[in-house]
Amino acid sequence: MPNPWMPQALKADLGDHAPCDPNFPAKAIAHITADRKATAEAPLDLVPFANLESFFAGSGRERAPHILWDPFTGVFAQFFPAPSRSKALFDADGGTRTNRAGAVVIQIESLFFPHCRVNGVVFARLVDTPCMGWSELHTWISSWGVPDVWPMGRPKSLSHNTCPADKWRAEGGWYAHAHVPENDHVDPGSWPAFVSRPTGPSAVHQFEPFPGASFFQVGRKSPVIEAMHGRLVTEDCDRYTSSARPDVWGAGDVRSYTAWQQKLGFEGSAADGVPGRFSWDRLEVPNV
Incomplete structure (x- = not known):
């Protein structure tokens, strides 16, 4: 279902x-x-x-x-x-x-x-x-x-x-x-075209799946974190103070991910810099 x-x-x-x-x-x-x-x-x-x-x-x-x-x-x-x-x-x-x-x-x-x-x-x-x-x-x-x-x-x-x-x-x-019958509205005025959905081998996931919030611990080293770093920079959420060790989770990642959560509309404690599934999926980190 x-x-x-x-x-x-x-x-x-x-x-x-x-x-x-x-x-x-x-x-x-x-x-x-x-x-x-x-x-x-x-x-x-x-x-x-x-x-x-x-x-x-x-x-x-x-x-x-x-x-x-x-x-x-x-x-x-x-x-x-x-x-x-x-x-x-x-x-x-x-x-x-x-x-x-x-x-x-x-x-x-x-x-x-x-x-x-x-x-x-x-x-x-x-x-x-x-x-x-x-x-x-x-x-x-x-x-x-x-x-x-x-x-x-x-x-x-x-x-x-x-x-x-x-x-x-x-x-x-x-x-x-x-x-719609019984309705007198005139919207939406336009709507995007349907998206073709590939099937078979070409339909494999091209983005890194959410690894879970517990993955993001201080000192964690992974190519996933480096790929995330690159996407945050691309999304103009770069709050890093150094370009060294981009594959290691640290304070710069927390600041930058907070900026990404805020860009998505999260506020307060919901923008804590720790990736969640929703914000991670929206970031579209390339599969590594």
């Missing part, structure tokens, strides 16, 4: 699980948070990921999706397991039960609004962002049997285009929020 929880996501389980309807085919629903109204003439800064995570875990829990995705950093938070319904779609009484109309109905809110500004750069469409983490997200959703098709067409503009009821009942795949 596929993993109900996306391995790369921060688990923020809201409880209140409820089954989906297996009489309908598996679906994924693409949203954007659209939490600010900006224009090309008046762009606005992107809302911090932590703000939206707190919203869906708190006062916005009745509108929470399965996945909150930051396409600028590749960070995810997950609020419901895949087989449960989530609550990001309007669902009229006695209607289609939109949040449940599929063997799974996995809903993704991408942290994005048109003309958002990140590090001084303005992004008009979701597909203009780095779309970091999309490959992992797509792979996990595909593992739940959601086919790589857009029955209503891949979204290309912010426009409303409701799916006919018979098509919605009969066809699985990816739907824009703008396509």
Whole structure:
């Protein structure tokens, strides 16, 4: 059975699980948070990921999706397991039960609004962002049997285009929020293309698996630590005071890894400089 929880996501389980309807085919629903109204003439800064995570875990829990995705950093938070319904779609009484109309109905809110500004750069469409983490997200959703098709067409503009009821009942795949019956939204406006997934010998892991937190002890010498060192430097998280002994775990590694955790949005004790599985997977340390 596929993993109900996306391995790369921060688990923020809201409880209140409820089954989906297996009489309908598996679906994924693409949203954007659209939490600010900006224009090309008046762009606005992107809302911090932590703000939206707190919203869906708190006062916005009745509108929470399965996945909150930051396409600028590749960070995810997950609020419901895949087989449960989530609550990001309007669902009229006695209607289609939109949040449940599929063997799974996995809903993704991408942290994005048109003309958002990140590090001084303005992004008009979701597909203009780095779309970091999309490959992992797509792979996990595909593992739940959601086919790589857009029955209503891949979204290309912010426009409303409701799916006919018979098509919605009969066809699985990816739907824009703008396509869902009973809903009047126009998002997401665009969405990244599907990622091809190699099979066979060419599909071997190219990244170093997480060795466990206990691996990172003062004085530990390993080519894994040297490869990690290189990635931290590449990610502009270089807080080393010396280039000597890059394969030995020490204080410079702790400082640099803390910078990496902070770049991913971790704060306080969660950015302690000790690698965890989530942050390690996001670093993509080359296999040695």
